[in-house]
Amino acid sequence: MQYYNSIIDTIGNTPLVRLNRINKGVKGTLLVKVEYFNPGNSVKDRMAVRMVEDAERDGRLRPGGTIIEGTSGNTGMGLALAAIAKGYKCIFTMADKQSLEKIDILRAVGAEVVVCPTNVAPEDPRSYYSIARRLNQEIPNSFYPNQYDNPSNSVAHYETTGPEIWRQTEGEITHFAVGVGTGGTASGTSRYLKEQNSNIVTVGIDTYGSVFKKYKETGEFDEKEVFPYLTEGIGEDILPANVDFAMIDYFVKVTDKDAALMTRRLAREEGLFVGWSCGSAVHGALEYAREHLTDTDVMVIILPDHGTRYLGKIYNDTWMKDHGFLERTFATARDIVHR
Ligand code: PMP
Numbered sequence: 215m216q217y218y219n220s221i222i223d224t225i226g227n228t229p230l231v232r233l234n235r236i237n238k239g240v241k242g243t244l245l246v247k248v249e250y251f252n253p254g255n256s257v258k259d260r261m262a263v264r265m266v267e268d269a270e271r272d273g274r275l276r277p278g279g280t281i282i283e284g285t286s287g288n289t290g291m292g293l294a295l296a297a298i299a300k301g302y303k304c305i306f307t308m309a310d311k312q313s314l315e316k317i318d319i320l321r322a323v324g325a326e327v328v329v330c331p332t333n334v335a336p337e338d339p340r341s342y343y344s345i346a347r348r349l350n351q352e353i354p355n356s357f358y359p360n361q362y363d364n365p366s367n368s369v370a371h372y373e374t375t376g377p378e379i380w381r382q383t384e385g386e387i388t389h390f391a392v393g394v395g396t397g398g399t400a401s402g403t404s405r406y407l408k409e410q411n412s413n414i415v416t417v418g419i420d421t422y423g424s425v426f427k428k429y430k431e432t433g434e435f436d437e438k439e440v441f442p443y444l445t446e447g448i449g450e451d452i453l454p455a456n457v458d459f460a461m462i463d464y465f466v467k468v469t470d471k472d473a474a475l476m477t478r479r480l481a482r483e484e485g486l487f488v489g490w491s492c493g494s495a496v497h498g499a500l501e502y503a504r505e506h507l508t509d510t511d512v513m514v515i516i517l518p519d520h521g522t523r524y525l526g527k528i529y530n531d532t533w534m535k536d537h538g539f540l541e542r543t544f545a546t547a548r549d550i551v552h553r
Contacts (some may be wrong), residue, residue: 262292376406397457424449
């Protein structure tokens, strides 16, 4: 019989798919690693399970324990799946800018979700970082993975995402493009790839409103770079320990609008129904590729999650119009029939 012992054993070994239309006029082969094939529909399943298993091994997480994390949703889903498989409870704190779908999805898999204000400083007691820390202090036998600073996050990608890409490209990869949030995917994967071939170039994708690009270029943490933005999952107003700046050669910043429009194109032109930060990654990667790639180059771009979580936002024409991202909603067959 062929079966997995539990759903978390299906994590990883996601497919690599060639872009065929969106990269028109760009030299080289552009491949996307489609992380929504993971059971929690995102790249974060990989590190969530790894954080739980490392904590079990060294006694930070004991039977009957509660996992508490500040998460934009995807890490929460991975942690919730790990918790179900292994018998733990979950409480997540989330910023209120996150999609309602993400909150509902976490509740669907049995987690408790505490929604916190987005536009307060990380050290503010109301922030989702602070609330997660406080719950961890007050709830006995609780474990706070802290994905930002927990080394298991990068290690998961060093041990799975990196080797998969190396194997799938038969060592032909020359460029790696990846959105940076906690930095785990970028740092761990890039470290593995650069150990195989130190010429591989890693392009980190950042958002406007985040500190990463300026910090890479000047070594300065510039608070003037920080302002609210809408893209979910990438960019930060802190420097997480999991961002290893030595593993990221360049940063490209992408606006909320460019990312949203590119995400919609990925769905319509490539059949890749993916999340908002996937549009950021592809838009930023194409900007870099247009200038730097040659015919023989092979670029791999990580697509972190699935489109369902963004149906009420970037895939909704009215929402797009209200945010100034679309000039008008498209005419439907019904509009034409009633004209
Ligand atoms: N995109 C999405 C949708 C995410 O949830 C995350 C995780 N924060 C990322 C990109 C970035 O991944 P990482 O945290 O590994 O940098």
